[in-house]
Amino acid sequence: MITIKSFEFNYFQENTFLLYDDTREAVLIDCGCCCKEEEKELAGFILENKLTLKHLLCTHLHLDHVFGNGFIYKTYGLKPEVNKLDVELLPPPDEQAKLFRLRQPVENIPAGKYLVGGETIKFGTSELQVLTVPGHSPGSVAFYNKKNGFAIVGDALFAGSIGRTDLWGGNHEVLVAAIHDKLLSLPDETVIYPGHGPETRVIDEKFNNPLL
Numbered sequence: 430m431i432t433i434k435s436f437e438f439n440y441f442q443e444n445t446f447l448l449y450d451d452t453r454e455a456v457l458i459d460c461g462c463c464c465k466e467e468e469k470e471l472a473g474f475i476l477e478n479k480l481t482l483k484h485l486l487c488t489h490l491h492l493d494h495v496f497g498n499g500f501i502y503k504t505y506g507l508k509p510e511v512n513k514l515d516v517e518l519l520p521p522p523d524e525q526a527k528l529f530r531l532r533q534p535v536e537n538i539p540a541g542k543y544l545v546g547g548e549t550i551k552f553g554t555s556e557l558q559v560l561t562v563p564g565h566s567p568g569s570v571a572f573y574n575k576k577n578g579f580a581i582v583g584d585a586l587f588a589g590s591i592g593r594t595d596l597w598g599g600n601h602e603v604l605v606a607a608i609h610d611k612l613l614s615l616p617d618e619t620v621i622y623p624g625h626g627p628e629t630r631v632i633d634e635k636f637n638n639p640l641l
């Protein structure tokens with residue numbers, strides 16, 4: 430059984446997800462903590478629950494999803510795992526911060542490993558399948574767990590909305606096609622955890638999302 434703990438971090442109200450199972454092994458997805466208080470909240474939860482972090486995964490490389498990568502690297506020695514396309518086609522996070530005129534310093538932590546569509550990420554006795562969902566960014570991915578019936582989808586799909594496509598390498602048609610092909614094709618009851626805002630279900634987005 431996988432437990433999903435979510436945190437809402439940084440000015441962009443980004444959802445950071447910490448997943449763990451009965452073995453206490455954990456994966457962190459989209460670490461957005463960007464100040465001492467948020468770092469303390471995350472590290473405190475990991476310590477209290479005696480978790481061992483095995484992977485730092487990124488759905489994509491937009492700034493608000495990677496603020497905490499420097500902290501995780503320094504504290505736990507993990508480098509981010511990300512689709513190569515976002516590394517190649519997006520400005521590095523510190524450049525993005527300048528373009529958004531943020532004063533917040535952001536560290537560029539090089540990828541420790543490139544994620545490939547269809548591969549399986551393991552922790553404890555659990556696994557996540559990597560699904561490529563391009564369009565919001567060229568290298569966007571989702572992490573799907575069939576057994577527990579959920580997917581962490583980054584900024585591809587939101588409750589009642591879809592990701593913006595006006596940033597580097599974004600493409601609206603590509604995004605809509607990927608959502609239909611990779612996400613709405615999952616079982617109806619699959620719970621969708623977006624990168625911002627509340628969770629939803631495949632069946633709700635299939636029938637009630639005005640943008641799809």
Ligand SMILES: [Zn+2]
Binds near residue numbers: 489491565584
């Ligand atoms: Zn994004």
